[in-house]
Amino acid sequence: MKKKLSAVLYRFIRFMVWVFYPRTGVEGLDFLPEEPCLIVGNHAQMHGPIACELYFPGEHSTWCAGEMMHLREVPAYAFQDFWRDKPRSVRWLFRIFSYLIAPISVCVFTNARCVGVYHDMRIMSTFRETIGKLKAGERIIIFPEHDVPGNGLLWEFQDRFVDMARLYYRQTGKTLLFVPLYVAPALRTMYLGSPLRFDPAAEAAAERERIARGLSQAITGLARALPRHRVTPYRPMPKKQYPYNKEK
Numbered sequence: 001m002k003k004k005l006s007a008v009l010y011r012f013i014r015f016m017v018w019v020f021y022p023r024t025g026v027e028g029l030d031f032l033p034e035e036p037c038l039i040v041g042n043h044a045q046m047h048g049p050i051a052c053e054l055y056f057p058g059e060h061s062t063w064c065a066g067e068m069m070h071l072r073e074v075p076a077y078a079f080q081d082f083w084r085d086k087p088r089s090v091r092w093l094f095r096i097f098s099y100l101i102a103p104i105s106v107c108v109f110t111n112a113r114c115v116g117v118y119h120d121m122r123i124m125s126t127f128r129e130t131i132g133k134l135k136a137g138e139r140i141i142i143f144p145e146h147d148v149p150g151n152g153l154l155w156e157f158q159d160r161f162v163d164m165a166r167l168y169y170r171q172t173g174k175t176l177l178f179v180p181l182y183v184a185p186a187l188r189t190m191y192l193g194s195p196l197r198f199d200p201a202a203e204a205a206a207e208r209e210r211i212a213r214g215l216s217q218a219i220t221g222l223a224r225a226l227p228r229h230r231v232t233p234y235r236p237m238p239k240k241q242y243p244y245n246k247e248k
Contacts, residue, residue: 010111013104017050022185024051028192032057033177036134037195038164040215041181042154042223043143044232048183051190052141053112060139063161066116066126069109074102082236115140130164131171140164141181144212145234152243153220155234159212165198166207175200178211180218186229193218 039060041048049062067077075098083094109116115129116122130140148156165176180193196214199207223231223245230242 006107007111009107013108014053014112018054021050021054022188024055024185025189026055026057026192027189029057031179031192031194032139033179033195035174035177036137037139037177037179038161039139039141039179039181039192040157040161040219041141041143041183041190042219042231043145043234044183044185045234045236047185047232048143051183051185056141056190058139059137060141061113061115061130061133062141063117063126063130063143064109064112064114066118066122068105069114069116071102071106074105075099078102078105085236127164127167131168134168134176135172147235150216151220153223153231153245154216157212157216159208162198162208162211163204165211166200166204169198169200178215180215180222182219182222182226183232184223184226184229185232187226191222191226193222 039052039056041052043049044051049064052060052062065077065081067073075095078101079095079098083091083098086094115126115133117126133140142161144157144159144161145155146158150156162178165178168174168176175198177195177197179195182191182193184191196211196218198211202210226245228248229245230239231245233242
C-alpha cells in the first residue's frame with residue numbers, strides 16, 4: 001500500500017515539475033548510438049537530472065546520490081551538499097528544511113529512473129544495477145562533477161565511473177561508448193557530442209584519466225561553440241556570478 005501511495009505521489013510531483021519546468025530540447029541525436037552507452041554531462045545544479053528525466057529520449061536511468069533514497073540519510077547529505085554555505089544566521093532554518101524534504105526526496109528518487117550511487121561498500125549494488133540495465137539495453141546518464149573547481153565552466157570530474165566500462169567489458173566482451181552531454185538551461189537545450197570508446201587494453205588509471213579529461217574537454221567545447229550565454233555552474237551561487245561560455 002505504501003509503495004502504491006508513493007508511486008501515485010511521485011507521478012503527481014513529476015507532472016507538476018513537467019508543467020512548470022521549461023521545455024528542453026535535445027540536439028546532436030546523431031551522436032547517440034543505438035547500443036547501450038554512458039551519457040556523461042555537466043550537472044547544472046538540478047537542471048541536468050530534471051531535464052534528462054523529463055526530456056532525454058529512449059530508455060535510460062540516471063545515477064543519483066544514494067543517500068537521497070534513504071529517509072535517515074537525506075537530512076545530513078542534503079544540508080552538506082546544498083546548504084552548507086548559507087550564512088550562519090539562517091543555517092538552522094535549512095537544517096530543519098533538510099528534515100522536511102526527506103520523505104519527498106525518498107519518494108522522488110526511489111520512483112524515478114535512478115540508480116543510487118554510494119561511496120562505501122554499497123557501491124557494489126551501484127555497479128550490479130548499472131551493469132544489469134546496460135545489458136538490458138538502457139543508457140545510463142552520469143553527472144560526475146564534484147567540489148573541485150575546474151576550467152571555469154565545469155568543475156572537476158570524479159573519474160571512477162569509467163571503471164563501469166571495464167566491468168561491463170569483462171562480463172560481455174563489449175566496449176562501452178561515453179557520450180558527452182552539455183546541459184544549457186539558459187538555452188533550454190541539451191547538446192550531445194562525439195562519443196569516446198573505452199579501451200580495455202589500457203591501464204586502468206590512465207584510461208580513467210583519458211576518458212574523464214576527454215569528456216570534460218568535449219563538454220566545454222560544446223558550450224563554447226554555442227551563442228554567448230551564462231553557464232549554470234555545479235555549485236549554487238547568485239546568477240550574476242554564473243560564468244559566460246565565452247568572452248564578448
